[in-house]
Amino acid sequence: MLRLFVLCLLLISSLQTALADVNIGTWNLEHLSVRPNKDFQSIAKVAKNVDFLAVQELMSEDALNTLAKELTRQTGKHWSAMASHAVGRSTYKEMYGFVWRDDIVAYEDGAVTYLDRGDTFEREPYSARFRSIKDDTTFVVATVHILYGKNQADRASEITALSSYWAWLKDTYPGKNQIMLMGDFNTPPNAPAWSNLDASAKPLMLEGASTLSTTDGKFANLYDNVFVSRQSAIKASEIKVFKYPEYLGMTNAKGRDSVSDHAPIFFRASFTGGRQVAASAAPGSSLPNPMKPASPDSSGKNLTVAIRGNKKTMIYHRPDCPSYNSVSEKNRIDFANAAAAEAQHYHLAGNCR
Template sequence: MTPLVAWGDIVIGSWNIQNLGWNNDKRYDKVAHVAGHFDFLAIQELMNEAALERLEQEVEAATGEAWSSMASHALGRSTYREHYAFLWRDSAVEYDSGAVVFIDHRDAFAREPFSAKFRSRRTGQEFAAATVHITYGGSIGERLPEIEALADYWQWLEEVYPETPRLLLGDFNLRPEHQGWEPLLSLGAVPAITTGATTLGLTDGRYANLYDNLWKQPGELGVTDRGILRFPDLFGIGHERARDVISDHAPVYLALGSATLELTAFDGGSVDHAEGTSWCIDLNQSSIEALTELPHVGPARASQIVEARPWASPAELVRVGGLGQSRVQDIKASGLLCE
């Protein structure tokens, strides 16, 4: 009798969290809300390890569960350097062994990939996760040497983690149908995401460039679902605001076995994949925190708005210090205010 395969029963994600750790008004609570949708998350564009510690604390607060994380050292050829990281839910995933930054003797990568072996606590399924952020450069041609080097790296992963399913997760800055992927495809690796796009366009609801992906071996891990988590819908905010305080990339994911990804709006309610949310900001009812979602409105101006209630119309916001006609027009044009 053929033994039953114990698939992982976990959701695995990959996310470029734009410059996580810089002093850039990042909303860690919202980043954590998105991250909490996954059991395991590979992170690119981590700028310092303190930011990962903060994110881990925020996601624990958001989910009420214990989480763990690990990060690579800073990687890069210039003064601009990034870390890679893995973040996981302790009840679902555990670290096994072999956390290592690739020893790149050919110096093919500006930021060498980072990998480790993990195990699903739910089923015992093991997997090797590797993450990379391909240098964007000035043209597609400048990205291809790193893309081509991923074929050798894929084989190296097999040697380092023998008889273990492999996942290569990251921001590749190249669409999966580009011919530059031929060396990796020839080794049997396939992209999990082949349709859609992952970078937030400047127009709300529009996405461009399927650069983020998860490469895997066909038939491994028992993938039952895959997709792109278009997170602005979780918060009812436009792309400009989402890019400013969360990220300009949407995460990609795989669900294994019986696991499912259920979208949850920021206020705790469920949100439908297609319908999104009717969330809006009410000048007379919304909290100070919610008011800070408006363009040009920080905590101080949000407090002034609350103190000056009631408001008859958004045009009256010129009474708030620093909000002139043009800035009030930006607020009205944001689409965030309730009608």
């Protein structure tokens, strides 16, 4: 009888944990923009299988908002979206984006583009902290699209630099936050370039392929992935490449033309092992503005999200400001937060408002 009682308790505990899980995905949506041949209905039909999605190769904020609206229409639940500013060294630039179901996930704080002082990344990674409404745990999602270049050697320097970026993420989001780095790495997880990051983080996907071949039903490379800390309390399950052409009943050629040449990575995440202090937003309440700078975390300390000042103009820029990356190195000065900049008589840039 005691054994049966213990078994029942274990089953109840397991069920409660499963109910608190969040379904998460990452997807390179190949030049996501509002144009006639981009099939937002099909994209949303796939994306609604998760509660939170990181998007790479976003070309406009309008496109991300269009996706959020279509997800809202299809699920009957409201979805929110937030995008980075455009990043890239040349005239060609991309954005990163996040979309999430408001009754399951809430934006917490700390949305920021990486301060890439060495200018290693063609497209600097983007990150933010979110909260699972199911159990009041917080988690950090960082996303990146590694340069493809002409060959693997062109990608190796950015992959190697992810070790420094990982350390930066831990410093930027202190405490027991649970960090996930996801995106299109244009590099398989067994490449030698991963050796620097390997001591700190591990990939969730180790085999398979996520890029669409020109042959129906075939996939070519495992370039998309998710990395978590080797000491993380995150428990990931049901990790898979979601083969969307089969799910949508379309050919690979049709998928490549109207959806993406990449399939998403989906997984189920449990954050209960790293329980955090409950955040301020609650189901049904208004969400924090994702374009605001970081607010204090549960310890009362501000997240380290650098404010960039221009010593020549005495203007400062938040990471979400359009001119954030336009400040020249010789005129640049960083502040821990807006208050520190204003204490030195700097004023917020007009295009940040």
